[in-house]
Amino acid sequence: MAILRTENLDVFYGDNQVLKNVNLEIKENRITAIMGPSGCGKSTLIRCFNRMNDIIDDFRIKGKIFFKGKNIYDNGVDPVEIRTKIGMVFQKPNPFPKSIYENVAYGPRVLGLKDKSRLDYIVEESLKKAYLWDEVKDNLRKNALELSGGQQQRLCIARALAVNPEVLLLDEPTSALDPVASRKIEELLEELKKSLTIVIVTHNPSQAARISDYTAFLYLGELIEYAETDKIFTVPKHPKTQEYLSGKFG
Amino acid sequence: MERILKRKKIYEKIFIILSLFFLSVSLLTLFSLIVDVLIDGLPRLSLKFITSYPSRKPEGAGILSALLGSIYVMIVMILFIVPVGIGAGIYLEEYAPRNFVTNMIEVNIANLAGVPSIIYGLLGLEIFVRFFNLGRSVLAGALTLGLLVLPIVIMATREAIRLVPNSIKEASLALGATKWQTIKHEVLPISLPGILTGIILAVSRAIGETAPLITIGALTYIAFLPKTPLSPFTVLPIQIFNWVSRPQKAFHHNAAAGIIVLLILTFLLNIIAIILRNYYTKKYKL
Numbered sequence A: 001m002a003i004l005r006t007e008n009l010d011v012f013y014g015d016n017q018v019l020k021n022v023n024l025e026i027k028e029n030r031i032t033a034i035m036g037p038s039g040c041g042k043s044t045l046i047r048c049f050n051r052m053n054d055i056i057d058d059f060r061i062k063g064k065i066f067f068k069g070k071n072i073y074d075n076g077v078d079p080v081e082i083r084t085k086i087g088m089v090f091q092k093p094n095p096f097p098k099s100i101y102e103n104v105a106y107g108p109r110v111l112g113l114k115d116k117s118r119l120d121y122i123v124e125e126s127l128k129k130a131y132l133w134d135e136v137k138d139n140l141r142k143n144a145l146e147l148s149g150g151q152q153q154r155l156c157i158a159r160a161l162a163v164n165p166e167v168l169l170l171d172e173p174t175s176a177l178d179p180v181a182s183r184k185i186e187e188l189l190e191e192l193k194k195s196l197t198i199v200i201v202t203h204n205p206s207q208a209a210r211i212s213d214y215t216a217f218l219y220l221g222e223l224i225e226y227a228e229t230d231k232i233f234t235v236p237k238h239p240k241t242q243e244y245l246s247g248k249f250g
Numbered sequence B: 001m002e003r004i005l006k007r008k009k010i011y012e013k014i015f016i017i018l019s020l021f022f023l024s025v026s027l028l029t030l031f032s033l034i035v036d037v038l039i040d041g042l043p044r045l046s047l048k049f050i051t052s053y054p055s056r057k058p059e060g061a062g063i064l065s066a067l068l069g070s071i072y073v074m075i076v077m078i079l080f081i082v083p084v085g086i087g088a089g090i091y092l093e094e095y096a097p098r099n100f101v102t103n104m105i106e107v108n109i110a111n112l113a114g115v116p117s118i119i120y121g122l123l124g125l126e127i128f129v130r131f132f133n134l135g136r137s138v139l140a141g142a143l144t145l146g147l148l149v150l151p152i153v154i155m156a157t158r159e160a161i162r163l164v165p166n167s168i169k170e171a172s173l174a175l176g177a178t179k180w181q182t183i184k185h186e187v188l189p190i191s192l193p194g195i196l197t198g199i200i201l202a203v204s205r206a207i208g209e210t211a212p213l214i215t216i217g218a219l220t221y222i223a224f225l226p227k228t229p230l231s232p233f234t235v236l237p238i239q240i241f242n243w244v245s246r247p248q249k250a251f252h253h254n255a256a257a258g259i260i261v262l263l264i265l266t267f268l269l270n271i272i273a274i275i276l277r278n279y280y281t282k283k284y285k286l
Helices: A042-049 A079-085 A100-110 A116-129 A149-161 A179-192 A205-211 A229-234 A239-245 B002-044 B047-051 B064-095 B100-112 B117-131 B138-162 B166-174 B179-207 B211-216 B236-244 B249-283
Strands: A002-013 A016-027 A031-035 A059-067 A086-089 A167-171 A197-202 A214-219 A222-228
Touching: A002 A042, A002 A197, A016 A042, A016 A197, A016 A214, A031 A042, A031 A205, A042 A059, A042 A086, A042 A167, A042 A197, A079 A086, A079 B166, A086 A149, A100 A116, A100 A149, A100 B179, A116 A149, A149 A167, A149 A179, A149 B166, A179 A197, A179 A205, A197 A205, A205 A229, A214 A229, A214 A239, A222 A229, A222 A239, B002 B249, B047 B064, B047 B249, B064 B100, B064 B138, B064 B179, B064 B236, B064 B249, B100 B138, B117 B138, B117 B211, B138 B179, B138 B211, B166 B179, B179 B249, B211 B236, B236 B249
Parallel strands: A016 A222, A031 A197, A031 A214, A086 A167, A167 A197
Antiparallel strands: A002 A016, A002 A059, A214 A222
């Protein structure tokens, strides 16, 4: 079942076209990796899924993106509502300069939840899901900026999980982390896909190979190849994909 | 070759000496002004000077009505410039569309900061005193001074908001917060030190202003305290100005003492600005 589907997607920044006619189906409860060299438009693509590009002044989009059958770029669709169902984790860990607790409780709070015990419960559950609870449970009032980089990124994942999204978008979530911290996040994602759909952008093909079920290869704004990860890494069809995977460019 | 090098070094030395000379000229001027004021005013400075009303006899005269008038005007002015200045700054930085009108507004706000203060006095006289019929009151004075320093607050707010990392705004929006929630919960708390600094700078600019208040007709001699925002009032700089323009030498000493009080007030405001800024910078360190 495709939970997200793009149809003839063109994206422009001013006069510069960054995505060209992208047609892609994201399967439910799977990890889909979007890989490609820098500047290929992979971050732009993932930021279209929760309408994060709306805040960029000269951003323009043509085509459609269906979330559970409904075009999220239709008139009358509220981007704020879309973002509560499609969460996002960014390249650089970006916790708020607040306590760990406040960070995780932020999402439910802006949605109007005030009940203290319910908030406590959500914070604990989200931190557990993000494999962070054991490390921080005695220090929930500590400023999030005092955590290590890997902990901060897991906190950002916990924060995104707290609003109970159906899709989690991750934009190169491990590129600022060391291998151990990265591995931990990869394990976490494999666990999380049981309950939600994950789309991860990576410039690292081996990360895509390790964790994803489907892989999309993007080059210069075009979707070159999209298939099950096993297939794309063993028998890539397109010569560009072969070149990329053999490290000829990147 | 060696001659050229030597000449270059001489030029360098001349330049350093010239810079030092100009620096010391400005510092010495300031220093001698302060010393002069202290010599004239310190003997007059006492609790009685601060708690007495102005008087015809210089030795009995004090600054109570002027000091409290200044404080009163500042408080009313802060109530005006905080919501208006911060609101305008947020709108221009976060909501205004990037177009010709916005650019015109921005350029003009920057220009307003350079308009002579007496022009604001005339504006205040026409709008607040006459049109809104507020009279020569605390409220009219506070609004006039508020207009004068509003550009400072607006620009400080915009600068402070611009320094909030984009990643923080994105994090909040991605969690389903609206733009206003993002501004309220993240942008404003993080930019608070910069905004506070702007407000206090605005107050310390306004507290020394004389011309606009004289223009709107603030009184120079007041032997009572302003009770409501619509009471007539005077402020420290006007009282000082009044004493300086008297022929008797003894009043000049009163003026010097008044200047010391005004200096201390401004100095305190700046200290508070620094303390607040340090406190919030630490609290929201990024």
